[in-house]
Amino acid sequence: MKYLFTLFLLASFALQAQNFEGFYATMALHDAKELQKDVPGEVEILKEYRNEAVVYMSDNASHKLHDRVLVHGPGYIRMPSFEEAVKAVEHPKTRPDSSRMAFTISEDAAVNAAIDVVNTQNIEDHILELEGYGTRYHTMASATQAAEDLKTKWENMASSYGRTDVSVRLYNHSGTNMPSVIMTITGASIPDEFVVVGGHLDSTSNQGNNNAPGADDDASGIATITEAVRTLFETDFVPQRTIEVMAYAAEEIGLVGSGEIAADYDNNSVNVIAVAQFDMTNYNGSTNDVSLITDFTSGNLNIFMMSLMDHYNASGVHEVTYATSVCNYGCSDHASWTNRGFLSTFPFEANFGQHNSSIHTASDTFSLSGTATHATKFTKLCAEFLIEVAKSEGSLSVGDVLPNASLQVNVRQGVLTYTIEGVSETFVSMQMHDIQGKIVVNKSVTSNQGQISLPQLSSGVYVVSLTTENDKSISQKVLLK
Numbered sequence: 004m005k006y007l008f009t010l011f012l013l014a015s016f017a018l019q020a021q022n023f024e025g026f027y028a029t030m031a032l033h034d035a036k037e038l039q040k041d042v043p044g045e046v047e048i049l050k051e052y053r054n055e056a057v058v059y060m061s062d063n064a065s066h067k068l069h070d071r072v073l074v075h076g077p078g079y080i081r082m083p084s085f086e087e088a089v090k091a092v093e094h095p096k097t098r099p100d101s102s103r104m105a106f107t108i109s110e111d112a113a114v115n116a117a118i119d120v121v122n123t124q125n126i127e128d129h130i131l132e133l134e135g136y137g138t139r140y141h142t143m144a145s146a147t148q149a150a151e152d153l154k155t156k157w158e159n160m161a162s163s164y165g166r167t168d169v170s171v172r173l174y175n176h177s178g179t180n181m182p183s184v185i186m187t188i189t190g191a192s193i194p195d196e197f198v199v200v201g202g203h204l205d206s207t208s209n210q211g212n213n214n215a216p217g218a219d220d221d222a223s224g225i226a227t228i229t230e231a232v233r234t235l236f237e238t239d240f241v242p243q244r245t246i247e248v249m250a251y252a253a254e255e256i257g258l259v260g261s262g263e264i265a266a267d268y269d270n271n272s273v274n275v276i277a278v279a280q281f282d283m284t285n286y287n288g289s290t291n292d293v294s295l296i297t298d299f300t301s302g303n304l305n306i307f308m309m310s311l312m313d314h315y316n317a318s319g320v321h322e323v324t325y326a327t328s329v330c331n332y333g334c335s336d337h338a339s340w341t342n343r344g345f346l347s348t349f350p351f352e353a354n355f356g357q358h359n360s361s362i363h364t365a366s367d368t369f370s371l372s373g374t375a376t377h378a379t380k381f382t383k384l385c386a387e388f389l390i391e392v393a394k395s396e397g398s399l400s401v402g403d404v405l406p407n408a409s410l411q412v413n414v415r416q417g418v419l420t421y422t423i424e425g426v427s428e429t430f431v432s433m434q435m436h437d438i439q440g441k442i443v444v445n446k447s448v449t450s451n452q453g454q455i456s457l458p459q460l461s462s463g464v465y466v467v468s469l470t471t472e473n474d475k476s477i478s479q480k481v482l483l484k
């Protein structure tokens with residue numbers, strides 16, 4: 004089947020056809036050039052675009068990539084055709100401004116209830132359960148079995164809490180026989196807006212794919228998202244937006260499962276407002292707990308994740324510390340969503356390079372850490388993300404909000420007039436961001452109402468934020484014509 008598919012590709016794109024059996028992919032140009040030195044004749048660079056390359060490469064070359072460059076995931080993104088690959092690098096999709104939403108923090112009661120019932124033992128049990136398949140390499144029968152069993156596990160979990168708003172399906176792919184698994188919790192009031200959390204169910208090993216326990220990579224992520232959702236059920240949380248929990252197939256061979264799902268959702272205009280990826284959560288390799296990956300992710304969403312941890316995990320039993328790190332090209336499924344213009348974030352177990360070095364080997368077992376305490380922190384963050392994003396339509400602000408305050412803003416002839424009501428605190432600064440999150444105006448203020456002259460700004464949507472001396476803020480969107 005795979006061979007026929009390749010023949011079809013070779014026939015369809017004769018101009019790009021190579022004289023060896025392989026597949027099309029996109030990857031970092033630098034990595035592609037390095038890889039060519041290792042496996043001459045097995046990597047063809049077909050097109051260069053900025054720092055990216057469209058390549059045709061052999062399976063052997065893709066395995067060598069792990070030895071050559073420091074990668075976590077595959078290090079490349081598999082593409083169904085040369086044309087799709089070119090389109091992906093030359094015309095990366097971006098959403099219209101109007102789809103960018105703001106993320107607020109307001110659900111303290113629901114979040115605190117959920118993170119109080121996160122059960123570390125459940126996470127440990129689930130990691131061991133997945134490790135028990137021996138391998139979840141996407142072509143193996145045990146990988147498909149793991150997907151079918153996970154569907155049953157999620158269905159049983161939902162019904163044990165009497166949830167009638169939950170359904171679970173297998174998502175079949177064209178690029179792999181292994182299905183992905185998707186749990187849907189239908190939103191109570193805005194069901195056509197989606198919040199996605201995911202991780203990959205498949206595993207791989209460079210010591211032979213029949214022994215790929217994949218405990219950290221990525222049984223830990225699947226266990227993390229499963230336990231986070233269980234806490235929502237246990238605390239009777241009803242999302243206003245639709246939540247989807249995804250266990251992706253075939254991440255390890257080039258983000259195949261998530262790539263097909265993100266393309267499908269994009270092509271069908273599914274309104275996914277935020278995606279969080281949990282891939283490797285149980286190896287404590289850095290001084291900080293969480294490393295937010297800043298490449299191929301959304302800056303806005305990363306700031307929101309930091310705000311969640313500042314708000315809910317600053318100290319005490321729920322303390323979580325964080326830093327930022329960069330991962331690599333196509334290092335996990337978040338990149339599939341980012342490539343389709345969706346906002347994604349990827350909290351990772353350690354700073355890149357300090358992560359679990361046993362991944363992609365037969366030694367990636369639970370016994371390495373022996374406890375799921377590190378993954379427990381990610382489970383809390385996942386629950387916080389789900390509750391705060393799925394709650395309802397939010398206003399545009401990030402950080403500590405002032406719930407009873409109101410802010411009126413208008414701009415006329417280059418002068419911004421603001422009025423804040425319903426709050427006694429003193430405001431000390433005003434910032435204006437463009438929709439990419441870049442600060443375009445930063446001024447100190449002395450009053451809860453006033454006027455500020457603006458520099459020349461291009462037309463579009465901006466976010467005006469005023470912050471108090473106690474670092475609380477209130478924001479409002481403003482459209483400049």
Ligand SMILES: [Zn+2]
Binds near residue numbers: 076221283335
């Ligand atoms: Zn992974």
